[in-house]
Amino acid sequence: TGTLSKDDLALGNINRTQQIMKHGYPSLDNIRIFDNYILSYDRRNRVANWVFEHLSSEKMRSAESVDRGKCEFREDPNIHPYFRSTNQDYKGSGYDRGHLAAAANHRFTQMLMDQTFFLSNMAPQVGKGFNRDKWNELEIEVRKMVKENDNVWVCTGPLYLPKKEADNKFYVRYEVIGPQHVAVPTHFFKVVLCEKKGEYKLFSYVLPNLPCDQSTPLSSYLVPIDSIERAAGFLIFDKMPRKAIKSLNGK
Amino acid sequence: TGTLSKDDLALGNINRTQQIMKHGYPSLDNIRIFDNYILSYDRRNRVANWVFEHLSSEKMRSAESVDRGKCEFREDPNIHPYFRSTNQDYKGSGYDRGHLAAAANHRFTQMLMDQTFFLSNMAPQVGKGFNRDKWNELEIEVRKMVKENDNVWVCTGPLYLPKKEADNKFYVRYEVIGPQHVAVPTHFFKVVLCEKKGEYKLFSYVLPNLPCDQSTPLSSYLVPIDSIERAAGFLIFDKMPRKAIKSLNGK
Numbered sequence: 132t133g134t135l136s137k138d139d140l141a142l143g144n145i146n147r148t149q150q151i152m153k154h155g156y157p158s159l160d161n162i163r164i165f166d167n168y169i170l171s172y173d174r175r176n177r178v179a180n181w182v183f184e185h186l187s188s189e190k191m192r193s194a195e196s197v198d199r200g201k202c203e204f205r206e207d208p209n210i211h212p213y214f215r216s217t218n219q220d221y222k223g224s225g226y227d228r229g230h231l232a233a234a235a236n237h238r239f240t241q242m243l244m245d246q247t248f249f250l251s252n253m254a255p256q257v258g259k260g261f262n263r264d265k266w267n268e269l270e271i272e273v274r275k276m277v278k279e280n281d282n283v284w285v286c287t288g289p290l291y292l293p294k295k296e297a298d299n300k301f302y303v304r305y306e307v308i309g310p311q312h313v314a315v316p317t318h319f320f321k322v323v324l325c326e327k328k329g330e331y332k333l334f335s336y337v338l339p340n341l342p343c344d345q346s347t348p349l350s351s352y353l354v355p356i357d358s359i360e361r362a363a364g365f366l367i368f369d370k371m372p373r374k375a376i377k378s379l380n381g382k
Numbered sequence: 383t384g385t386l387s388k389d390d391l392a393l394g395n396i397n398r399t400q401q402i403m404k405h406g407y408p409s410l411d412n413i414r415i416f417d418n419y420i421l422s423y424d425r426r427n428r429v430a431n432w433v434f435e436h437l438s439s440e441k442m443r444s445a446e447s448v449d450r451g452k453c454e455f456r457e458d459p460n461i462h463p464y465f466r467s468t469n470q471d472y473k474g475s476g477y478d479r480g481h482l483a484a485a486a487n488h489r490f491t492q493m494l495m496d497q498t499f500f501l502s503n504m505a506p507q508v509g510k511g512f513n514r515d516k517w518n519e520l521e522i523e524v525r526k527m528v529k530e531n532d533n534v535w536v537c538t539g540p541l542y543l544p545k546k547e548a549d550n551k552f553y554v555r556y557e558v559i560g561p562q563h564v565a566v567p568t569h570f571f572k573v574v575l576c577e578k579k580g581e582y583k584l585f586s587y588v589l590p591n592l593p594c595d596q597s598t599p600l601s602s603y604l605v606p607i608d609s610i611e612r613a614a615g616f617l618i619f620d621k622m623p624r625k626a627i628k629s630l631n632g633k
């Protein structure tokens with residue numbers, strides 16, 4: 132029974148789970164506990180609500196034998212078939228199967244990297260200009276932050292943002308792909324909490340799921356964290372008092 | 383702390399809660415336990431995921447003093463302000479504040495009816511032709527079923543159904559109203575499980591959130607329950623084996 136409730140946390144590696152989720156669960160809906168990351172699955176949209184990672188130089192150490200080429204995208208058998216995204220959904224859709232917890236953050240063992248290839252950790256992402264470019268650049272930036280800090284917590288997820296249409300009203304509109312109707316998020320967020328010698332910094336990004344101008348610096352995508360929380364429908368790092376955070380988005 | 387987890391169920395009237403939820407929780411996300419109905423709140427859309435009622439002739443008995451005119455629509459203070467729908471959101475939107483658990487099912491005491499007026503039990507509904515007409519007719523039909531059976535369980539909620547657009551792709555599209563961006567569902571479902579002398583019948587309806595042709599009979603809105611479950615993202619009455627149900631949608 133893959134979707135675990137709070138009660139079931141004891142089934143996983145409780146210590147690692149507590150480390151990853153140290154600053155609070157954004158929600159308790161359909162939690163999936165993997166060995167090195169944790170997610171909440173949105174069964175209506177067939178995409179995660181959020182994915183949490185805890186990264187450090189030590190935990191991100193790369194075992195030489197770990198080979199991304201050996202990994203295969205596969206259905207998550209612990210999601211009920213009604214709500215499960217499949218490779219078939221992505222096929223011919225024009226979208227990449229984009230990792231939420233980035234594969235390259237999980238090189239410690241082959242099994243940890245393999246676990247990032249479950250489709251419950253994927254979302255339909257624009258390939259060129261986004262997944263393979265600007266979003267990848269952000270993932271690389273996060274790994275740079277890991278090297279410069281003692282601990283880094285990352286919360287990543289999709290957004291479905293409203294837009295004003297010609298009638299002056301606001302509408303949420305997003306494509307759904309494949310027989311399972313997997314939602315194509317309009318945007319993705321990544322919130323990064325860095326800790327160094329007990330001092331905390333937070334960075335909160337929102338990028339549109341579109342080909343991004345590669346010359347736009349990542350800092351242009353920084354937004355107040357509450358704008359992400361309001362749109363996503365949950366609080367992020369809510370156990371970490373905002374007053375205890377020394378800098379927000381570099382300010 | 384209004385959004386209760388599984389752990390917190392003991393805080394409410396555990397016996398009544400168990401009666402209402404006898405055939406299973408569709409999900410455990412942001413559960414609100416009221417005295418006579420229970421809901422799961424979708425903080426992203428600011429509308430419930432589902433609302434559960436347990437109805438019987440006895441429990442639906444009307445106290446003479448109960449007066450709908452005394453009830454007021456009010457914010458649910460137990461929902462975090464970021465995610466709470468407000469009267470301001472509905473004002474000038476053109477939509478009714480439509481009850482999910484119908485007020486008229488909760489006439490046993492004034493307090494029980496008052497509790498159905500929390501905005502967490504409301505969704506933006508088209509007034510004329512829907513909330514005040516066809517949807518109301520369905521609510522009356524349910525109360526008729528209550529009179530003809532020993533026990534009736536009702537699960538009611540919104541749907542956000544995809545539609546094929548001109549480019550042959552499928553899109554989910556819905557309006558959001560007010561400063562809080564309360565979602566306007568494209569459809570509503572109501573699943574009714576009737577029990578009489580140990581025999582079960584199930585009826586599952588989906589109606590579009592539009593002015594409905596009042597001459598269309600309610601039976602035209604019956605759909606297979608799994609089509610509701612797949613679209614809603616949860617299972618309904620999943621503790622009740624389908625084989626144990628004598629008739630589905632009258633068949």
Ligand SMILES: [Mg+2]
Binds near residue numbers: 230263266
């Ligand atoms: Mg990627």
Ligand SMILES: [Mg+2]
Binds near residue numbers: 481
């Ligand atoms: Mg109504």
